[in-house]
Amino acid sequence: MWDRNQMAARAAEELEDGWYVNLGIGIPTLVANYVGDKDITLQSENGMLGMGPFPLEGDEDPDLINAGKQTITELPRTAYFDSAQSFGMIRGGKIAAAILGAMEVAENGDLANWMIPGKLVKGMGGAMDLVAGVGRVIVVMDHTNKHGDSKLLKECTLPLTGKNVVDRIITNLGVLDVVEGGLKIVETAEGVTEHELRAATEATIV
Amino acid sequence: MKKIYDSAETALEGLLEDGMLIAAGGFGLCGIPELLIDALVESGVKDITIASNNCGVDGFGLGKLLDTKQIKKMMSSYVGENAEFMRQYLSGELELEFNPQGTLAERMRAGGCGIPGFYTKTGVGTVIAEGKDHKDFNGETYIMEEGIFADLSIVKAWKADETGNLIFRKTARNFNPPAAMCGKVCVVEVEEIVPTGSLDPDHIHLPGIYVHRIIQGEHEKRIEQRTVRTA
Numbered sequence: 001m002w003d004r005n006q007m008a009a010r011a012a013e014e015l016e017d018g019w020y021v022n023l024g025i026g027i028p029t030l031v032a033n034y035v036g037d038k039d040i041t042l043q044s045e046n047g048m049l050g051m052g053p054f055p056l057e058g059d060e061d062p063d064l065i066n067a068g069k070q071t072i073t074e075l076p077r078t079a080y081f082d083s084a085q086s087f088g089m090i091r092g093g094k095i096a097a098a099i100l101g102a103m104e105v106a107e108n109g110d111l112a113n114w115m116i117p118g119k120l121v122k123g124m125g126g127a128m129d130l131v132a133g134v135g136r137v138i139v140v141m142d143h144t145n146k147h148g149d150s151k152l153l154k155e156c157t158l159p160l161t162g163k164n165v166v167d168r169i170i171t172n173l174g175v176l177d178v179v180e181g182g183l184k185i186v187e188t189a190e191g192v193t194e195h196e197l198r199a200a201t202e203a204t205i206v
Numbered sequence: 207m208k209k210i211y212d213s214a215e216t217a218l219e220g221l222l223e224d225g226m227l228i229a230a231g232g233f234g235l236c237g238i239p240e241l242l243i244d245a246l247v248e249s250g251v252k253d254i255t256i257a258s259n260n261c262g263v264d265g266f267g268l269g270k271l272l273d274t275k276q277i278k279k280m281m282s283s284y285v286g287e288n289a290e291f292m293r294q295y296l297s298g299e300l301e302l303e304f305n306p307q308g309t310l311a312e313r314m315r316a317g318g319c320g321i322p323g324f325y326t327k328t329g330v331g332t333v334i335a336e337g338k339d340h341k342d343f344n345g346e347t348y349i350m351e352e353g354i355f356a357d358l359s360i361v362k363a364w365k366a367d368e369t370g371n372l373i374f375r376k377t378a379r380n381f382n383p384p385a386a387m388c389g390k391v392c393v394v395e396v397e398e399i400v401p402t403g404s405l406d407p408d409h410i411h412l413p414g415i416y417v418h419r420i421i422q423g424e425h426e427k428r429i430e431q432r433t434v435r436t437a
Contacts, residue, residue, distance in 0.1 A: 045307065046233045047380050054435040062236065062427035063364075063378040069234040069287075070433035080376055082383040082411075083233070083259070084315035087308025091326060110331075121304075122286030128334065129308030132327040163331025 002172045002189040009034040011099050011140050011170050020049065022090070022130055024100030025068050027140045031099055041077065043095055045126040047086045050078035067126065087126065091133040098134040100127065102141045102166075104156045107203035109166040109178040111139065112158035124161060131162035143171035143200050150202035152176065152183060173197045182206040209370050209420050210399060214245035217393050217419045221358055222251040225278070229314055229354060230258040230268065231361035231385040234287070234430045237378030238267045241395045241423045242360040247274055257281040257314065257354050257388075259307060259381050261291050266428055275299070281354070283307035287430065306334060309351050311384050316353035318387025318416070323352050359389025362425070363412070366394060368402045370417030371410045383412045393419040 002010065004027050012034035015021055022043045023031055032042060042051040044066040051066060052073035060071040089095060104112040111131055114124040131137050144150055152169065168186070169176045174197050175186040182204030188197050198205055211217035228246075232238030243262075246254075247270050254277055261280050262269035271277050272290045279301035285291050294300035305313065306328045316324050325348035329335050339350040361382040364375035372394060374382060386392045399422045 044377070046236070047377050054433045056437055057434045060429060060432055060434065061376065062429045063376040065234065065236050065377055065430070069236070069430040071429060071431065072433075074376070080374075080379055082374075082379050083307070083311035083381045084384040087311050091308055091312075091328065120286075120292055123282060123284035123304055124306055124334075125284040126307035128306040128332060129328045132330065133308075160332045 001192055005030060006189070007140050007170055007172060010175065011138060012036070014099070014138055014168065015040050015097065019096035020094065022095050022098040022134065024098065024127075026101045028099040028101060031140075043086075043089070044072070045086050045090065045130070047081050047083055048074075048078060050075045052078070087129050087133075090126070090129050093133060093135060095130075095134040097136040097138055098130045099138045099140055100130065102139045102151065104151050104153055104158050105139055105141075105166050105169055106153050106156045107178070107182040109164045110156045111137070111161045111166050112156040114161050115159045117159065127161050131165040136167045137165050139166050139169045141169070141171060143173040150200060152201050152203040154203055173200055179206060209414075209418060210368060211419050211421050214241040214395065214421055214423070215248060217421045218242065218245050218249060221391055221393070222246075222249050223357070224251060225253045226251070226357040227255045227257065229356035229359045229385040229388050230256055231359075231380065231382030232267070233259055233377070233380035235263065235267050235428050236430075237362050237374070237380050237382055238262070239360040239362040239395050240267070240425050241421065242393060243268060243270055246276070246360075247271060250276070252276045253278040255279040255281065257310065257356060257385070259283050259310060261285050261288055263287045263430065264290050272300070279303065281305055281310065283310050304334070309334075311381060313351055313354045314381070314384035314388040317355045318384065321353050323350050325350055354388050356389040357391070359386050359392040361386045361392065361394050363394055363396045365398050365400055365405065366396045366417070366420050367400055367405050367414070370394065370414030370420055371405055372396070372412040372414070372417060373405060373409060374411050379411065386412055386416045391418050392416055393421070395421050395423055397425060398422060
């Protein structure tokens with residue numbers, strides 16, 4: 001079974017040299033630590049390409065934050081732009097991939113990650129635009145919820161962020177692709193058998 | 207025509223009306239028009255609808271206008287940082303129209319460009335698409351979203367010249383240009399007004415045609431999530 005960092009490292013293998021990529025909050029943020037020698041430019045949807053690491057103490061700039069409102073830094077390649085242009089490049093398919101977390105993924109690629117009815121609704125932010133617009137949507141999440149129930153479902157029960165949008169799912173148990181008719185196992189995590197992965201999955205595995 | 211005013215209060219004179227639609231720039235607390243928000247609080251204008259990505263935090267930014275109950279409705283993509291917002295929303299005092307972030311930005315830009323509606327894939331198959339016109343292009347389904355035409359825009363820039371040409375700084379640009387474009391009247395607050403001719407014309411982010419009134423002032427620029435790394 002993979003831990004958070006191993007999941008992030010596995011997700012980083014998905015990225016190809018020269019790609020412009022948007023990373024979501026949580027485990028996806030850790031992916032930046034594992035890109036190695038690949039030339040990857042990170043987009044922050046509040047208006048920046050070429051996002052750098054967090055600043056050293058004392059170097060924080062209130063005019064320089066990421067989409068999670070955290071202070072960050074710029075790089076030699078950095079470019080700034082407004083929100084309309086930022087989502088123009090997202091909607092226009094210029095961002096090669098988005099890596100993001102999820103509450104539920106269905107076997108047809110439906111994604112739910114923004115709202116639990118009856119709980120406080122904070123909003124979708126840029127998630128709906130990202131999953132509708134980027135080239136490849138890669139979900140990184142735990143395979144099951146805290147009750148042990150599968151998060152890979154036949155159908156999502158929560159309100160959707162996007163319909164038919166997920167390409168690949170990386171969980172603590174392995175890697176699955178959304179294909180015609182259901183999910184296809186690409187690989188299993190170290191120490192996880194295919195039988196165990198199937199047993200933990202509600203979605204149809206083809 | 208003189209665009210420079212000596213205070214946020216005088217810059218808003220004659221522009222405010224109860225029930226109006228205001229587009230505000232900023233992302234979180236970054237690049238928000240702090241001085242104009244304070245002046246709106248002082249003015250007492252009420253029942254306003256605000257198109258803004260967020261609604262500040264408790265007691266700061268647009269959160270101040272929540273405390274005084276001047277906001278009737280918010281058009282936003284994310285409102286998670288604000289307990290008073292949630293209280294007013296759950297008690298039915300405040301209306302909320304969720305917009306995907308890119309849709310909100312494009313609705314502002316479109317309004318400013320005279321485009322009343324456009325089609326986007328964002329939100330197809332979700333609650334956002336309910337009741338909206340659907341149309342297929344090249345085998346894919348899109349929904350129609352409407353341009354925002356605001357009565358007033360309040361934005362924050364870094365520098366302005368005396369004709370209203372604007373330069374923004376880093377990620378504080380965010381929603382400010384599209385918000386500025388979609389208002390009938392746009393009031394801008396900046397950190398520095400510089401003499402006309404001192405900005406490089408090739409470096410202007412938003413031309414002064416979109417800017418009607420300008421004020422200069424001191425900004426608190428509060429940081430929402432101070433995050434640092436160790437050396």
